[in-house]
Amino acid sequence: MTKIPVILDGDPGHDDAMAWVLARSRPELEILAVTTSTGNVTLEKTSYNAGRVMALIGLEVPLAAGRSRPLLADTMTAPSVHGESGQDGPPLPEPKAPPVPEEAAALMARLIQEADQPVVLIPTGPLTNIASLLLLYPEVKDKIGHIFLMGGGLAHGNWTPAAEFNILVDPEAADLVFRSGIPLTMAGLDVTEKALVYPEDFKRIGAVGNQVARITAEWLEFFYR
Structure with a gap:
């Protein structure tokens, strides 16, 4: 079976963590790396949480931290949702390794260039890292096969009446990604709120x-x- 190369990007978060558990269980996916962004909590916390989730599920691939703030907007976090740590609840194993020195966009660009088939990006948090990748390394655009993202909403928001949190955190990044022309599937509130x-x-x-x-x-x- 030819596996689909994917990069997981997020701001874990219980929701991202459970998505990664599911991704790890899929034999058709080859997870190349995990990258983190500021979102539910600060970048330091999301990166630490990502390392702990990776240790839990036995995922031994590079982990890279992205930008510590959105492209233009002020930093916004949501500790009221996932707790002050961003991953409150049951204790998790400690990370097996720290994040690599490469920033998220640089690592993604390198792995996409090295891949022998188009790479799929799966962001489940703000789109800061994906936008940074496209801004800093436009040459990789044609080697991105698809973007499957969790964010947005067609009818309503969850942080304001009109805005969903992941998009609101970095609206400029979201605008850039949605206008990129890369094949894209959005799992917005219209989908996620029905996944009961x-x-x-x-x-x-x-x-x-x-x-x-x-x-x-x-x-x-x-x-x-």
């Missing part, structure tokens, strides 16, 4: 019995509360 999980589902997931399942169930319980 109930307490009985938490129990069923936790009953799988391994550490990843138990912690995923506890993340869901934390978020539910």
Whole structure:
């Protein structure tokens, strides 16, 4: 089976963490790297959280931190949603390695250039790193196969009546990415708010019995509360 090369980008966050658990479980995906941005909490915290999630799921690929602030907007975080750490709830293993010296955009550009097929980007946080990649390394644009992003909303917002948090954090980055011409699929609030999980589902997931399942169930319980 030819695997699909992907780069995971986010600001974990329980939602991003659970998305990465699912991505790690998919045999058709080859995860090349993980990159982090400021969003739910500061860059230092999202990078630390990413390292802990990677240790939990046994993902041994480069981790790179991106910009510490949006392209133009003031920094905005949301500790009220995921806790002061950005990953409150069950204890996680410590990161196995620190972030690499390369900034996120530089690492993404290098991996995209080295790949023998188009690379898919999966941002689940603000689009700062993806926009930085396109601004700093425009030559890689044609080697990006698709962008699957979590963000936006067609009918309403979740941070203001009109704005969804990931897009609101860095609207200039979002504008650049949406106008890039790269094939793009947006999973906005119109999709994510219909992906419902109930307490009985938490129990069923936790009953799988391994550490990843138990912690995923506890993340869901934390978020539910």
